[in-house]
Ligand SMILES: Nc1ncnc2c1ncn2[C@@H]1O[C@H](COP(=O)(O)OP(=O)(O)OP(=O)(O)O)[C@@H](O)[C@H]1O
């Protein structure tokens with residue numbers, strides 16, 4: 001019998017409300033290995049809320065989240081954190097590197113949490129993001145763009161099925177933003193990870209094979225009017 005590979009990441013009918021405000025109304029999506037999907041939408045449309053649910057940083061009020069075919073939203077916090085480390089890479093606008101760990105040790109965090117650290121792969125990724133030889137530096141001595149490149153390497157270090165990136169270049173200047181986005185997409189292609197990229201930046205969205213627009217709590221086919 002032919003085995004069908006499950007999506008890298010999928011969500012079914014996610015609904016999330018804060019008080020009287022319903023932010024997501026039954027959002028479903030599938031992200032496949034090697035695919036780059038951009039998510040756009042006005043400020044406050046629920047992009048970060050969606051990514052937090054997909055990454056298991058929050059639990060949906062209704063709906064289901066699957067990581068490489070395995071139900072994620074019903075796992076307890078500890079097990080979810082361990083599974084996340086091995087299956088999902090996260091990149092945010094802020095790098096969230098740990099200041100008192102070296103660059104290399106930061107990149108090794110997901111692998112350690114997942115129980116399979118791979119220093120060689122981590123060094124390879126650091127070289128790929130242009131930081132060969134900087135593994136023993138502390139994050140504090142790096143530039144903003146360099147720190148974000150470390151965050152990209154860290155997101156891919158444990159061979160995740162999917163990378164979730166929320167405005168990953170939002171704190172960078174134009175040139176650094178392009179470099180970081182290109183590296184994220186390139187490395188994900190090399191490792192076969194799917195990428196879900198939240199961005200306001202049309203130039204970054206051009207990296208995507210598919211663009212999803214979030215509006216009024218749902219994906220819409222029509223481009224929202226930001227006017
Ligand atoms: N923990 C929370 N408690 C209450 N309201 C929240 C919470 N998290 C998000 N919201 C609300 O949900 C809505 C969507 O927020 P979210 O951060 O997902 O938007 P976004 O699309 O990421 O916006 P931006 O482009 O500005 O980052 C907003 O109205 C926000 O105030």
Ligand SMILES: [Mg+2]
Pocket residue numbers: 047048049166
């Ligand atoms: Mg946001």
